[in-house]
Amino acid sequence: MEKNKEKVTAGVKEIARLGKVSIATVDRVIHNRGGVSKKTKAKIQSIIEKLNYQPNVLAQRLALTSRGTIRLAVLLPAISEETEFWQAPLDGAKQALDEIKQYGIHIEQFLFDQNDQKSFSKQVKNLIKFKADGILFTPTFPEESTKLIERAEKTGTPYVLINADIPQTDTLCYIGAEIFSSGYIAAQLVHYCIDEKKKVLVANIAAEIDNNYAILRKEEGFMNYFKDNNLPNEVLSFKTTQTSYSSVSKRLSGLIKKQNDIGAILVTNSRVSVVAKYLESAGLKDIILLGYDFINENITYLKKGFIDFLICEKPQEQGYRGIMALFQYLVFSKPMEKKYFMPIDIITKENYQFYRN
Amino acid sequence: MEKNKEKVTAGVKEIARLGKVSIATVDRVIHNRGGVSKKTKAKIQSIIEKLNYQPNVLAQRLALTSRGTIRLAVLLPAISEETEFWQAPLDGAKQALDEIKQYGIHIEQFLFDQNDQKSFSKQVKNLIKFKADGILFTPTFPEESTKLIERAEKTGTPYVLINADIPQTDTLCYIGAEIFSSGYIAAQLVHYCIDEKKKVLVANIAAEIDNNYAILRKEEGFMNYFKDNNLPNEVLSFKTTQTSYSSVSKRLSGLIKKQNDIGAILVTNSRVSVVAKYLESAGLKDIILLGYDFINENITYLKKGFIDFLICEKPQEQGYRGIMALFQYLVFSKPMEKKYFMPIDIITKENYQFYRN
């Protein structure tokens, strides 16, 4: 390999030489640590600017290695029979950990039952006992989450919300989709796929609905598309807190028998596979079915042709970015972005095999 | 911040201590550099395994900083009036450079006119003169590209192809979409959006078509979807090497007057905005229009509703990943993936604002 020997960037040493000071002083100026005379500070700053100095991140990190472990807490729903969705953010967090564990990062998991508020509260308590340096979580239960946030702000602990934000709250950092849009675009797809005379069914299948901001907001986005575009399609609503297949299929079949002109069904969360299973058993191939999340059961029905579109928001990347944001913030004081909106991906039978969660 | 002082991972020093050798010897064993007695080597290896030693990448890189500059060459089409598409991979390469320039990486650009084979050949010559340590390029002209590859393989220079592969050639590393699928999925969308009685038009608008593998392969994918699914839609073909608006619009309007039942048009590359402009001027709002690439002109017509779907394959990320792969390969001997398929993204009016190229 042919190589040059010239330096690409000047370092603290060079700045110190030009400024006729020690590198310790240069470091003080760079990081505004104080204890430097105005005159020296100005001189060094001007040199830094002239040289367009860029710190060597490698060396920075290396020098900090000995500082001890940083403890991050992850508070997310456990995966359940109902859905494996939450595996993805956890995988993302682990992937991040692999990249940064060398720098003394430790992650502790606090998993709760997403249908049980008490289990959430309990894990919040454990988390507080753990005294994390940073927190990654999803606000499944808004009230308890708000308490956690208040506590974190009091102790100055940085935190990142993923997957869903808390409405009307000024959270430190949210990484996830703009949920309204994520419902809105589902409606656009329906609009492309069905006739104006057909009816549309919105199905909310979750143990907890009224308190579930993500579901409500998605539905809102969905309905608004029809309003905004003056579409004449009749939109029906279907809600159930009984998420088992037997219960859902029974209620669905009753509804579909009454309403004969349903052209499309949107399931507002990852439980779309339950509906797909019903459509398969009932032989209803012509209804366009849309839902959320790239999980195995859903992919199965996507392949079979019973699910037509899955909308996904890279949950794994959300976990990954969340941990990385905390890391960068804690180690390099890098400010966190208030809102980092993930892309809203459209997955079909023909592109799912290339998708990266 | 609460912190632990315990080490997460043992380093070479600890291994040296346990093995009663110097760290230089440990290093020799780790990297198989030779010059170590069998006995010592075995001893050290067993310690390394027992400790599950993971090298500190930071320190590795830092120690290599002084080794001099690595020179990477980027060979891509220049952006032109015709299309700004190639800005994205270049931006990606620059983004990668920002992250790694501290480690002595230099990038030289060789831009050519994608409608002029001679300009490609000329830049290949310049590139060879440059004596790059690694090459990132797109094989716009397959024959010349093959020559470049042969030369690179002879000199042992690693190279990465982006955006399009060379068919039937065993290239070292390809980063981009599976192009056939990228046409196939366009057909799926058409299938969802139009009636069986409607006709479909495939438009190839490019100065060079017969030699353009990407366009041909996309069209193949598109046609195959209709075949595979026994769709009755008549598929018409439209080809022109005159890419200007005046020429395209004239020919299109002639064709559309003759064929009155066109329900959808697919443009096989980024020139879809030209067709959109025509549809706008002709007031043809009901024709579904699909094309490729997230570029400004296309987004404009997406917003206006004349383009319905854009299919994108993250060109910026392709450039980014390409440079990173070369960097990792040259600096850390990390083997390159033979094929890294990008996701095939579907962009509409309602999700484009969250897209990350």
Added chain:
DNA sequence: CTGAAAGCGCTTACAG
């Protein structure tokens, strides 16, 4: 075949 020492660019006690 092996080791002592210098260096990568930064941060951090510590001394003055």
Added chain:
DNA sequence: CTGAAAGCGCTTACAG
């Protein structure tokens, strides 16, 4: 307010 020195974990001449 300022500087000399040690250290982060690794690599690399150089000496033996």
